[in-house]
Amino acid sequence: MSENLSLRPYKPEEFERACEIRNLTKESSKERFYKGFSASGSWSDHYQQLAVDLNGELIGDVQLRKCDFTRPEGAWDMGIEISPELQGKGLGTRALGLVAEYVFSNGAHRVEGSTDESNLAMRRAFEKAGWKFEEFSKPYLLKMKYRTITTRLQLRSLLNNSVIIES
Numbered sequence: 001m002s003e004n005l006s007l008r009p010y011k012p013e014e015f016e017r018a019c020e021i022r023n024l025t026k027e028s029s030k031e032r033f034y035k036g037f038s039a040s041g042s043w044s045d046h047y048q049q050l051a052v053d054l055n056g057e058l059i060g061d062v063q064l065r066k067c068d069f070t071r072p073e074g075a076w077d078m079g080i081e082i083s084p085e086l087q088g089k090g091l092g093t094r095a096l097g098l099v100a101e102y103v104f105s106n107g108a109h110r111v112e113g114s115t116d117e118s119n120l121a122m123r124r125a126f127e128k129a130g131w132k133f134e135e136f137s138k139p140y141l142l143k144m145k146y147r148t149i150t151t152r153l154q155l156r157s158l159l160n161n162s163v164i165i166e167s
Contacts, residue, residue: 050064060081076112080099080113
């Protein structure tokens with residue numbers, strides 16, 4: 001069976017599953033997430049939520065952020081979550097490729113993602129997907145205990161609908 005992985009807007013009936021994937025247990029966290037979830041596929045307050053779909057089943061979440069007031073125009077941030085039972089199967093790496101295609105075809109020229117320095121699996125997924133290490137960041141929130149690493153992709157051109165990234 002072929003595995004069809006894609007990004008798409010959420011379906012209304014997927015809210016509880018999306019909260020499970022994102023490990024949202026507090027009602028206040030679910031309420032904050034619902035705003036982006038209900039506008040999935042559209043921009044809402046500098047955010048866009050997309051579902052990661054595998055053969056018609058919700059398996060992950062992508063959060064895109066762009067704010068031209070605080071960052072250069074066309075520079076976006078992203079976050080990604082893959083359902084724990086499917087991690088380690090290369091789906092996160094493939095989803096990062098889909099994120100790159102999506103953001104570059106929708107006006108971004110740069111996209112950044114970060115992960116905890118100790119999250120070796122995510123660091124490898126970024127590398128396998130062609131993202132480049134950029135910097136170690138010190139904890140900037142009191143609740144953060146560890147440094148994070150920032151990775152990036154930068155668009156050079158779109159040629160025949162294929163994404164070309166800076167090496």
